[in-house]
Amino acid sequence: MTDVREELGELLAQAREHLLYYRDLGLTHIGEEKKTATGESFAATKEESPVSETAAPKPAPIMPPPLPVESNAPETPLSALLMPPQSFPKQEITMAKKNEPQAPAIISLFGNATESQPETSPARETLPGSETLPARETLEDIRRDLGECQRCKLWTTRTNIVFGEGNPKAELMFVGEAPGADEDASGRPFVGRAGQLLTKMIEAINLKREDVYIANSLKSRPPGNRNPEADETRACIPFLYRQIACIHPKLIVTLGNPATQGLLETKTGISLLRGKFQNYPRIAGIKLLPTFHPAYLLRSPDKKRDAWEDMKKVRAFLRGEIEP
Ligand code: SF4
Structure with a gap:
């Protein structure tokens, strides 16, 4: 025995x-x-x-x-x-289950619109000319490379680097400008009042925050929430480019003017670009849709209806119902 x-x-x-x-x-x-x-x-x-x-x-x-x-x-x-x-x-056990049925959303933040159940998102397309090679680096590699970054002066005033978070295989990515006070304190993107509104916007199209990836153009907070300076953006935005290449989302939603202009590499303002599908210039096949920053929506609630129209386009695009 x-x-x-x-x-x-x-x-x-x-x-x-x-x-x-x-x-x-x-x-x-x-x-x-x-x-x-x-x-x-x-x-x-x-x-x-x-x-x-x-x-x-x-x-x-x-x-x-x-x-x-x-x-x-x-x-x-x-x-x-x-x-x-x-x-x-x-x-x-917390990772998004993309095919799991979800409850209909009551979109109180955009009014009283009640939306029906979404269908399963269509498979990601591979469009002609798309960058189809798998990313050679992971988000962890990029984060490791960023390290305790001192590439621009913002390192002297930040508390925490805010790298980004979410599903590393997300089809949908949200990009804002830079961390605010709450994000700087927590090290997580979009966790303050504007972040809570963004979460509601995501849930309004029957997704969960964990389904998407959320990041900013800059990873350190500009003091007093001032606008980032050109040299700071130049130093930091390559890390966002790498995150996008790694995640390879189907659609990027830029939140506000700086993120939109930064990723589209244009001087055209959000008022002309909002709600119109664009091509992300660095990787063929990735679409980009500019919308208002949630912080702006908090200050201008009358713009929430426009933002809701944009979010409906996002949902329709992900479901394959529209071809931009
Ligand atoms: S903003 Fe970006 S480049 Fe500047 S210190 Fe922070 S992480 Fe580094």
């Missing part, structure tokens, strides 16, 4: 070693990998963790993309074989 136990123990130890070896190779699932129409891996979507960075940069370990596994066996997270269920990372 003792021999059998010892043998079993040895076999289990060998199996565990084998699984650890696969994990070291970057393999996160054993079994059939589910694909979208464009070949994007659902498994990868579920495994990626939302990125939320704070001032004390604790670089997350690099998570290589899962390798496809040829097998008919049901999909099994490798992590499930290596750790007990109660030790699963928190993000695995």
Whole structure:
């Protein structure tokens, strides 16, 4: 009996070693990998963790993309074989479930409009000329490269770097200008009053905050919420470009004038561009829709109706109902 136990123990130890070896190779699932129409891996979507960075940069370990596994066996997270269920990372149970039915939204912030249930978002398109190569760096790589950044003078007055957060495989990305006081204090984007309004805008189109990715053009707060200066934007915006290339969203919604002008590399103002689909100039196939900044909407509630019209376009675009 003792021999059998010892043998079993040895076999289990060998199996565990084998699984650890696969994990070291970057393999996160054993079994059939589910694909979208464009070949994007659902498994990868579920495994990626939302990125939320704070001032004390604790670089997350690099998570290589899962390798496809040829097998008919049901999909099994490798992590499930290596750790007990109660030790699963928190993000695995909070990650957005894109196909999950959601309750209709009562859009009180835009009036009393009640919207019907959305259908499942269509698969991401690959348009001619799109940048189809997979991103070679992860958000964690970019965050690590940013480090305790001192590339412009804003580092001297900030409390926390606000890198961005959300679904690293998001189809929809929101980009604002720069962190405010609440964001600077927390290290998270859009968490103050304007951020709460943005969350409502996202929920109004039947998405969750965790479904999208939210970032700013600048990662440090300009003192007194002054406008960023040209040299500060020049120093910081390349990190946003890299985040966009890494996430490769289907649509970027720019919030306000500076973010719109920064990403479109134009001097045309938001009043002319708002609500009109644009091409993101750096990566073919990514669309961009400018709308008002939520902070502006708080000051000018009469503009909420326009913003709601923009958000309806966002939803229709993601559902494949309009072709800009
Ligand atoms: S704003 Fe950007 S470039 Fe300037 S210090 Fe902050 S992170 Fe660095």
